[in-house]
Amino acid sequence: MVESLKIEVQRAKRSRLEEVDFDHLPFGKVYTDHMFMADFRDGEWLNPRIVPYGKITVSPATPAIHYGQSIFEGLKAHRGPSAEALVFRPHDNWLRLNRSAERMCMAPVPEDLFMDSLTELSDEYIGIRPSLSFTYMVILSPVGFYYSQPLKVRIETHFTRAAQGGTGYAKAGGNYGGAIYPAKLAQADGYDQLIWTDARDHQYIEESGTMNVMFVIDGTLVTPALSDSILAGITRDSVLTIARSWHMPVEERKVTVKEVIAAAERGTLTEAFGVGTAATIAPIESLGFEDRDYVLPASTKTAFSRRVYDELNGIKHGARPDKFGWVLKI
Numbered sequence: 001m002v003e004s005l006k007i008e009v010q011r012a013k014r015s016r017l018e019e020v021d022f023d024h025l026p027f028g029k030v031y032t033d034h035m036f037m038a039d040f041r042d043g044e045w046l047n048p049r050i051v052p053y054g055k056i057t058v059s060p061a062t063p064a065i066h067y068g069q070s071i072f073e074g075l076k077a078h079r080g081p082s083a084e085a086l087v088f089r090p091h092d093n094w095l096r097l098n099r100s101a102e103r104m105c106m107a108p109v110p111e112d113l114f115m116d117s118l119t120e121l122s123d124e125y126i127g128i129r130p131s132l133s134f135t136y137m138v139i140l141s142p143v144g145f146y147y148s149q150p151l152k153v154r155i156e157t158h159f160t161r162a163a164q165g166g167t168g169y170a171k172a173g174g175n176y177g178g179a180i181y182p183a184k185l186a187q188a189d190g191y192d193q194l195i196w197t198d199a200r201d202h203q204y205i206e207e208s209g210t211m212n213v214m215f216v217i218d219g220t221l222v223t224p225a226l227s228d229s230i231l232a233g234i235t236r237d238s239v240l241t242i243a244r245s246w247h248m249p250v251e252e253r254k255v256t257v258k259e260v261i262a263a264a265e266r267g268t269l270t271e272a273f274g275v276g277t278a279a280t281i282a283p284i285e286s287l288g289f290e291d292r293d294y295v296l297p298a299s300t301k302t303a304f305s306r307r308v309y310d311e312l313n314g315i316k317h318g319a320r321p322d323k324f325g326w327v328l329k330i
């Protein structure tokens, strides 16, 4: 066990808690009263602190702004049976944060700094800058559902999210700005989201940009194998782990657009869904490809996506056994 860091705490003068309508929470609009910050200067992390949530001032020369040298993580905490805060697989987020940092030439965040920032900030109530100095920040936001309905997605065969040899596997700021425009075009055509394909041939399914994607074809759970252009989702790994523990056949491999469309036409594609921390398990109701929409069977109570959602949600809330040691109580 690492020793706790000395974290300076400056409390907010007034809490905004009363203003929050917890029964109608939007996604990503409400932030808590406090945030965590630490600065990397001259080779070390300094001044870990909890301060009132608010704007930050940065130099106009900040490389994060010009060159996208910024990375982030996203994880959720849920209330357990005794109202305790349960955080899902934070150690895996820490590992991935540092894989992203390495790819983007940024300072790694030590395990104790990462874990203490979570436990201290969540207990009482998320960072970055130029080439030699960085800021690590933690912010918290109580959230509602990311998607409230099954998704209509379009398989994107023109634009590219990430290329082989690029930064797609890192949660790096620069991976996301370029995806906004193609997503907006798809939305104008009535879709909720895109499914990206490989940059070279646009023949292989990649992921959805905020979620990894999975298919159930002929009773087998099929998902694209990880590569340097796919973000290694912790939800993805959790769903695969649960599926294997249920002895469901699982295939992690290259998945062609062609086979998914052929399975949809044959009726052997019984489920498609996105998996990610924000969206949890997001069922897909139709796949758009080359001017046609392939409608999937409606999700049933016994669908794999439903059962795995219930299992994962149960584990996250402390209502089902944490067989894999995924939950950190803080």
Ligand SMILES: *Cc1c(COP(=O)(O)O)cnc(C)c1O
Pocket: 074, 171, 207, 208, 209, 210, 211, 212, 231, 232, 233, 234, 235, 236, 275, 276, 277, 278
């Ligand atoms: C964060 C993210 C995911 C989902 O990862 P989780 O760890 O499950 O939240 C998938 N794709 C991209 C591009 C992401 O940034």
